[in-house]
Amino acid sequence: MSVLIILIIISVLVAGGxxxxxxxxxxxxxxxxxxxxxxxMLFDDELKKIPKNKNTxxxx
Amino acid sequence: MQQNCYHCGASCDNSIPVxxxxxxxxxxxxxxxxxxxxxxCNYYDLSEMPGISAKGIFTSDKYNYLDSxxxxxxxxQFKLANQAHVVFYLPQIHCISCVxxxxxxxxxxxxxxxxxxxxxxxxxxxxYNPSKISLKEVVQLLAFVGYEPMIHLGGxxxxxxxxxxxxxxxxxxxxxxxxxxxxxxxxxxxxSTSVGDLGSLRPFFVYLNLLLSLPVLFxxxxxxxxxxxxxxxxxxLNIDAPIALAILVTFGRSVYEIFTHTGGGYLDSMSGIIxxxxxxxxxxxxxxxxxxxxxxYTSFFPLGVTVLQEGKEINIPLSEIKKGAxxxxxxxxxxxxxxxxxxxxxxxxxxxxxxxxxxxELSKGASVFAGGVQKGPAIQVLVLKPVGQSYITELWNSPLxxxxxxxxxxxxxPWSQYFTYVLFTIAIGSGLxxxxxxxxxxxxxxxxxxxxxxxxxxxxxxxxxxxNIVRHLGKFKLYCKNSSVLEAIEKxxxxxxxxxxxxxxHEDTHLVFEGAVLPKPIASIIYSVTRSSLHPLSQRITNYxxxxxxxxxxxxxIQNITGKGTLAICDGKLILIGSASLLIDHGIHVSNIxxxxxxxxxxxxxxxxxxxxxxxxxxxxxxKRLKLVGYxxxxxxxxxxxxxxxxxxxxxxxxxxxxxxxxxEKLHYIQYLQSQGHKVMMVxxxxxxxxxxxxxxxxxxxxxxxxxxxxxxDAILEGGMIPNLDHLLRYAKKGKTIIIILFILSILxxxxxxxxxxxxxxxxxxxxxxxxxxxxxxxxxxxxxxxxYSNRVLPKN
Numbered sequence: 019m020s021v022l023i024i025l026i027i028i029s030v031l032v033a034g035g036x037x038x039x040x041x042x043x044x045x046x047x048x049x050x051x052x053x054x055x056x057x058x059m060l061f062d063d064e065l066k067k068i069p070k071n072k073n074t075x076x077x078x
Numbered sequence: 079m080q081q082n083c084y085h086c087g088a089s090c091d092n093s094i095p096v097x098x099x100x101x102x103x104x105x106x107x108x109x110x111x112x113x114x115x116x117x118x119c120n121y122y123d124l125s126e127m128p129g130i131s132a133k134g135i136f137t138s139d140k141y142n143y144l145d146s147x148x149x150x151x152x153x154x155q156f157k158l159a160n161q162a163h164v165v166f167y168l169p170q171i172h173c174i175s176c177v178x179x180x181x182x183x184x185x186x187x188x189x190x191x192x193x194x195x196x197x198x199x200x201x202x203x204x205x206y207n208p209s210k211i212s213l214k215e216v217v218q219l220l221a222f223v224g225y226e227p228m229i230h231l232g233g234x235x236x237x238x239x240x241x242x243x244x245x246x247x248x249x250x251x252x253x254x255x256x257x258x259x260x261x262x263x264x265x266x267x268x269x270s271t272s273v274g275d276l277g278s279l280r281p282f283f284v285y286l287n288l289l290l291s292l293p294v295l296f297x298x299x300x301x302x303x304x305x306x307x308x309x310x311x312x313x314x315l316n317i318d319a320p321i322a323l324a325i326l327v328t329f330g331r332s333v334y335e336i337f338t339h340t341g342g343g344y345l346d347s348m349s350g351i352i353x354x355x356x357x358x359x360x361x362x363x364x365x366x367x368x369x370x371x372x373x374x375y376t377s378f379f380p381l382g383v384t385v386l387q388e389g390k391e392i393n394i395p396l397s398e399i400k401k402g403a404x405x406x407x408x409x410x411x412x413x414x415x416x417x418x419x420x421x422x423x424x425x426x427x428x429x430x431x432x433x434x435x436x437x438x439e440l441s442k443g444a445s446v447f448a449g450g451v452q453k454g455p456a457i458q459v460l461v462l463k464p465v466g467q468s469y470i471t472e473l474w475n476s477p478l479x480x481x482x483x484x485x486x487x488x489x490x491x492p493w494s495q496y497f498t499y500v501l502f503t504i505a506i507g508s509g510l511x512x513x514x515x516x517x518x519x520x521x522x523x524x525x526x527x528x529x530x531x532x533x534x535x536x537x538x539x540x541x542x543x544x545x546n547i548v549r550h551l552g553k554f555k556l557y558c559k560n561s562s563v564l565e566a567i568e569k570x571x572x573x574x575x576x577x578x579x580x581x582x583x584h585e586d587t588h589l590v591f592e593g594a595v596l597p598k599p600i601a602s603i604i605y606s607v608t609r610s611s612l613h614p615l616s617q618r619i620t621n622y623x624x625x626x627x628x629x630x631x632x633x634x635x636i637q638n639i640t641g642k643g644t645l646a647i648c649d650g651k652l653i654l655i656g657s658a659s660l661l662i663d664h665g666i667h668v669s670n671i672x673x674x675x676x677x678x679x680x681x682x683x684x685x686x687x688x689x690x691x692x693x694x695x696x697x698x699x700x701x702k703r704l705k706l707v708g709y710x711x712x713x714x715x716x717x718x719x720x721x722x723x724x725x726x727x728x729x730x731x732x733x734x735x736x737x738x739x740x741x742x743e744k745l746h747y748i749q750y751l752q753s754q755g756h757k758v759m760m761v762x763x764x765x766x767x768x769x770x771x772x773x774x775x776x777x778x779x780x781x782x783x784x785x786x787x788x789x790x791x792d793a794i795l796e797g798g799m800i801p802n803l804d805h806l807l808r809y810a811k812k813g814k815t816i817i818i819i820l821f822i823l824s825i826l827x828x829x830x831x832x833x834x835x836x837x838x839x840x841x842x843x844x845x846x847x848x849x850x851x852x853x854x855x856x857x858x859x860x861x862x863x864x865x866x867y868s869n870r871v872l873p874k875n
Contacts, residue, residue, distance in 0.1 A: 022279060026263070033255060033259060037255040040251045041252075044251070051196045052198075054194075054195055054196055057177050058177065061181075
């Protein structure tokens with residue numbers, strides 16, 4: 019039966035790992051925005067079209 | 079042929095084409111070309127016609143104040159030599175294309191290193207290289223593509239709020255972790271029939287439990303102790319006091335049982351309850367991130383202004399405007415302080431201050447007031463008073479507004495107090511009984527009573543029910559600042575409405591022509607003349623006629639008379655379009671003098687155009703229903719009483735109506751009603767209602783664009799939902815019914831617990847079963863009831 023002690027310690031440590039993961043995710047702001055990332059992942063990475071010219075001025 | 083603008087979707091003709099695409103204006107076309115040049119037409123593929131109409135939004139020197147270092151320092155969060163971080167609020171964000179475009183800004187300008195949007199908060203965080211692009215250019219770029227940021231001072235509040243919510247999540251996480259592990263470790267104890275069953279493992283389980291409960295007690299529950307302590311110091315027993323006591327008693331008895339080896343304690347119940355209560359509070363506090371309910375005038379005013387000093391334009395922050403300074407006000411800019419006009423061409427739109435719809439033309443020497451917006455060429459004004467002392471900002475310094483709102487304690491608090499008294503009576507009673515029968519049971523009975531009768535079910539009921547109702551109201555576009563708003567709604571007996579923008583639709587006015595129907599040639603002459611004038615009313619008339627497909631006739635001469643109107647010669651006829659006094663000056667008899675655009679051709683009065691507000695559909699029925707349930711209705715309008723007859727019809731004869739009310743008068747009227755013992759709800763928009771919204775017991779700001787200007791208020795209602803106001807109020811009031819039903823249920827649970835506790839038979843197992851069952855059933859019933867009521871009371875949409 020005393021093997022239970024080791025098993026329980028392991029299980030608490032595993033759960034503690036998840037707690038730390040949760041606290042870390044909150045701390046690094048992963049819980050701040052629960053919508054935009056779901057949109058962002060749908061964007062295609064690169065566009066096939068090559069820019070004609072880099073015209074950055076606003077005074078057209 | 080009718081087309082839709084490829085960029086913004088506005089209907090347009092095919093006069094501005096690019097290849098096979100058509101645009102409604104040059105602005106939209108320019109944005110398209112900029113995106114096209116940079117290979118960013120993906121923008122148009124993600125959603126149809128996603129653009130924001132560029133019409134007249136962009137003026138390039140509007141943001142000159144961003145060159146001021148003092149202002150930059152307030153906006154930039156973090157700065158290195160080649161990297162600066164800035165966050166802007168972009169109310170225009172509305173679709174996937176917006177997100178895509180804003181996150182690809184670096185493709186347009188290489189000075190932008192990275193940009194990230196937060197869709198729900200409508201925010202963008204931009205990392206840029208200050209050596210390549212200035213803050214002003216970043217803002218100009220945003221404004222150019224249609225996302226003009228709303229910049230105002232004091233924008234750092236969100237940082238504080240973020241830290242608070244993060245701490246709340248930490249507490250919930252820790253409590254959840256400890257609770258689930260304690261539950262697991264306590265489980266064997268419940269199954270075993272005697273202490274001996276688990277043998278040598280038992281002390282290990284129990285001490286591990288104790289260890290796990292420490293972070294719950296000292297970290298997660300700290301908020302309850304703190305709140306109870308502050309309450310007690312103010313000699314007031316708040317709802318947290320009995321909770322804190324219950325937590326302490328439970329922990330104390332558990333520690334005692336553990337160290338005397340008499341039992342396993344109630345640590346699982348304790349941590350479970352703390353976990354549920356924290357979740358409840360978080361649920362209740364989850365608010366609308368993208369709204370700001372506490373705006374004062376500084377949020378409406380520009381951040382900086384352009385001052386003319388010795389012929390040079392200098393940008394200074396708003397607070398540095400001194401008496402005697404000369405301000406340069408460009409088209410669509412707001413006048414920041416009370417001042418005197420130094421130049422001609424002023425056309426001031428006070429709609430924001432007074433609710434008056436038509437802009438006023440003013441000549442040199444006239445006084446202008448803070449809050450007016452110039453519609454036309456740049457003007458110069460001489461400042462008479464610093465910003466803080468101007469007519470509109472003085473409202474905020476009014477002593478009438480210094481009183482705290484909604485200080486009445488929630489109706490829950492008396493309950494929790496009775497609860498506490500009854501609890502102590504039962505505890506002492508059972509203690510006395512056992513003292514008589516079997517003194518060894520005294521402590522067991524008393525502590526059991528305190529453990530099982532934790533008033534947390536009261537707290538859970540309240541926080542979850544209000545949280546649910548606030549969320550359901552949010553679906554119907556009524557966004558409450560917090561749950562105390564719901565309790566304030568309960569007490570309201572008088573509702574005061576503003577007219578412009580509240581009962582009427584701000585953006586939707588229509589022109590009505592009064593006079594004999596004009597023949598087509600005459601109409602085309604008027605159309606041709608108004609086409610060439612930039613006056614907003616002329617543009618309205620142009621729009622009125624443009625749908626009729628009239629011919630355009632060449633206008634021979636055209637002359638604008640400041641403050642009066644337009645004089646033109648067209649088709650050999652003398653055309654006068656303008657105020658009544660313009661016609662009278664030319665010796666023309668005008669029958670009905672009033673606000674409007676009068677028209678005379680060859681000295682013959684033809685008729686006039688009146689700007690009529692369009693009342694929101696359904697307002698009349700809504701008012702009727704409100705009266706039926708006993709609300710008193712009042713009307714406070716800043717506008718002229720021209721609409722009185724219409725309003726009599728809509729609001730009924732018995733409704734007190736006050737017209738031409740300035741912001742201060744509105745404020746005093748609310749105070750007068752309150753002094754009569756009424757609980758007043760004010761429904762209004764604009765800065766002219768700001769004082770009244772703040773003074774009344776419940777201020778609802780109405781906005782057609784929920785994310786733009788809304789003055790300080792308790793709740794924000796989207797304009798289109800006004801006709802449903804009575805349903806929303808009725809639903810909000812259901813909160814109390816739900817809470818009372820659940821209170822009764824929780825009292826039943828408590829009675830069951832008491833039965834065990836007073837008999838000194840409360841085993842940890844009974845506590846561990848009873849507490850989660852009561853919590854879970856209350857939480858789910860609260861959700862169910864608020865859903866059922868929302869289906870029954872709120873209209874289907």
